[in-house]
Amino acid sequence: MAPSLTLSSSKPAGRAATLINEVYGQYVPDLTVQQGDKVSLSTGSSEVTSLADVASQLFEAAGKTNDALGASEEQRTQAKSWLKKVEELDVEKPEELEAVDAELTSKTYVAGETFTAGDLGVFAAVHPYMAQASHSTLLSHPALTRHFDHIQHLPLVSTALARSSTFSPSVVSIDVNNVPVVEIKPDAKVKKPKAGEAAPAAEVKQAPVEKIKSDKVKGEQKAKAAAAPGEGEKKPKGEKKEKAPKEKKPAAPAPVAEAPAPWMIDLRVGKIVDVKVHPDADSLYVEQIDVGEAEPRTVVSGLVKYKTLDEMRNATLITVCNLKPASMRGVKSFAMVLCATSPDGKDGGVEFVNPPAGSQPGDRVYFEGFADKQPLDLLNPKKKIFETVQPGFTTLENKDAAWVDKESGKVYKIVTDKGVCAAPNFVGASLS
Numbered sequence: 215m216a217p218s219l220t221l222s223s224s225k226p227a228g229r230a231a232t233l234i235n236e237v238y239g240q241y242v243p244d245l246t247v248q249q250g251d252k253v254s255l256s257t258g259s260s261e262v263t264s265l266a267d268v269a270s271q272l273f274e275a276a277g278k279t280n281d282a283l284g285a286s287e288e289q290r291t292q293a294k295s296w297l298k299k300v301e302e303l304d305v306e307k308p309e310e311l312e313a314v315d316a317e318l319t320s321k322t323y324v325a326g327e328t329f330t331a332g333d334l335g336v337f338a339a340v341h342p343y344m345a346q347a348s349h350s351t352l353l354s355h356p357a358l359t360r361h362f363d364h365i366q367h368l369p370l371v372s373t374a375l376a377r378s379s380t381f382s383p384s385v386v387s388i389d390v391n392n393v394p395v396v397e398i399k400p401d402a403k404v405k406k407p408k409a410g411e412a413a414p415a416a417e418v419k420q421a422p423v424e425k426i427k428s429d430k431v432k433g434e435q436k437a438k439a440a441a442a443p444g445e446g447e448k449k450p451k452g453e454k455k456e457k458a459p460k461e462k463k464p465a466a467p468a469p470v471a472e473a474p475a476p477w478m479i480d481l482r483v484g485k486i487v488d489v490k491v492h493p494d495a496d497s498l499y500v501e502q503i504d505v506g507e508a509e510p511r512t513v514v515s516g517l518v519k520y521k522t523l524d525e526m527r528n529a530t531l532i533t534v535c536n537l538k539p540a541s542m543r544g545v546k547s548f549a550m551v552l553c554a555t556s557p558d559g560k561d562g563g564v565e566f567v568n569p570p571a572g573s574q575p576g577d578r579v580y581f582e583g584f585a586d587k588q589p590l591d592l593l594n595p596k597k598k599i600f601e602t603v604q605p606g607f608t609t610l611e612n613k614d615a616a617w618v619d620k621e622s623g624k625v626y627k628i629v630t631d632k633g634v635c636a637a638p639n640f641v642g643a644s645l646s
Contacts, residue, residue: 216244217275219268220254226339227253227265227301229380233338234269234282234331236374237508241276265297269331278508282331292325293332300335305343311355314340318357322364322591329368329508337365338381345386352388363388364591369511369539369548390594474602476617476626480536480589481552481579482506483569483630489526491518495543499526503549505533506576514547520564531566532579532628532635538595554609554643567615567645570633579635581617581626607645609637615645 219235222228231253239245254261255268257275262268266283273282283293304310314336318324324332344352344362352359365371366385375384484503487510492498497518502510513533517526532552539548556562569579580587593599606617615628615635628635637643 216246217242217258217271218246218248218256219272220248220250220252220256222249222251222253226303226305229338229341230265230297230300230335231268232378232380233334233371233374234265234272236378237334237370238269238272238276238278238282238331240374241278242272243275245272245275265301265335266294266331269297269334273331280508282508284326284328284330286326289326289328289330293330296324296332297335300339303339305340311340311343311358315355315358318361321357321361324361329365329370333361333365334371337362337371341381341386344388345383349389359388362386363390367539367592368507370507370509372539372548373512373546474597474599475584475587476581476603476606477584477587478590478593478599479534479603480591481628482533482535483573483575483577483579484511484531484533484549484551485575486526486529486531489523491523492543492545498542499523500545501526501551503531503533503551504575505535505549506574511535511548512546513549513551514542514545515551517551517553517564520560529566530569530573530575532569534600536590536592537600538592552645554615554637554640554645556640557642557644563640565638565640567628567635567637569630569635572632573630577630577632579628579630582629583626604646609640609643609645611641613637613639613641 219231219239221231221235235247239247252263253265253268254263255271257271262271269282273280281290283290299314303314323329324336340358340362344359363386366375372385375381378384482505484505486501487504488502489499492500492514497516499515499517499521501513501515503513504510511533534550534552537550539546541547552567553564554567555564569577590599603617606620608616608618610616610625610627613636615637617626617628618624619626
């Protein structure tokens with residue numbers, strides 16, 4: 215019997231199940247989808263109703279070998295816990311959103327270090343709220359907003375949103391460049407009395423908590439005095455109240471923007487699992503590249519002139535995974551293939567930069583000396599990070615791929631845990 219998925223209305227759990235189906239259900243043969251009172255997935259022999267079970271069984275029915283909830287038992291437990299929260303979440307209650315925001319403060323993904331169905335659940339649950347929220351409202355939930363924006367730009371999610379009629383707009387506009395710098399003010403220093411001038415003993419010995427209480431009492435007394443004019447002592451005419459000198463606060467240091475560096479680029483081993491010529495451009499290939507995620511990324515490359523279809527199929531290569539997605543003749547590309555161009559220019563040939571033997575899709579590619587650095591989630595096009603560091607990408611005398619710092623001349627080889635990446639033939643090539 216073919217599996218049957220029932221989706222509920224627009225409640226958080228229903229929206230989460232809808233997005234989970236958009237992402238994983240498309241790969242399930244003969245899956246039927248209908249609307250009902252509650253979320254459920256029937257496979258003939260059993261029926262499940264929790265979001266976690268629906269995600270896992272859809273993923274399994276799609277023929278995937280991993281689990282939609284993660285690779286480890288700990289990650290799966292965390293993902294299940296988040297999906298349970300989604301089933302009970304009330305986005306109309308500010309305190310519940312604040313609780314989610316607090317838990318996401320130190321997280322990129324809700325469970326572990328990789329994307330799971332838990333991220334889909336949280337994203338779908340808050341989508342209507344985020345879509346109508348003002349910029350200032352989004353800033354009041356910085357961690358939730360950051361997570362939401364990151365998830366909506368993942369290729370696997372963005373393509374699902376684009377074809378879904380449930381999530382509108384498919385991409386929520388978030389002005390990430392209009393975020394105020396948080397000013398951390400230094401503690402005010404107690405002004406030292408001048409020589410021969412004694413400070414009041416009570417004020418010097420006063421503890422911080424007592425000081426707060428004392429200020430509160432004084433404020434209440436002043437309020438009462440203002441409310442009952444004429445009471446208390448009056449100052450003689452002509453006598454002016456001395457104003458306490460204002461203490462100058464030292465200016466907070468301006469935030470220092472980190473200069474573009476090669477480690478900011480997300481390089482990964484990829485494998486082409488499908489390739490065809492672009493339907494509207496004879497010079498472009500459209501590839502499906504496995505980069506270690508739940509589904510391959512669609513990548514458009516101008517390599518028809520330099521590579522045959524047979525050379526493209528099943529090729530293992532290096533991909534740049536955190537460029538902003540770009541449409542190329544109507545097809546959106548979610549990564550870039552790293553290639554070596556002959557020192558004589560493209561007429562001299564273009565070839566893949568090869569990862570070391572034994573590399574697997576998703577293996578991390580990094581620069582020697584920067585192993586402890588984590589790449590950015592997404593390169594901001596306005597900051598020209600890739601464009602700034604790319605001129606230093608080259609191949610050495612032994613054809614090893616590297617980045618050379620133009621100022622210091624220092625060489626940083628492009629490596630994985632299995633060895634050095636290299637070009638097959640070119641010395642002094644440009645990498646892009």
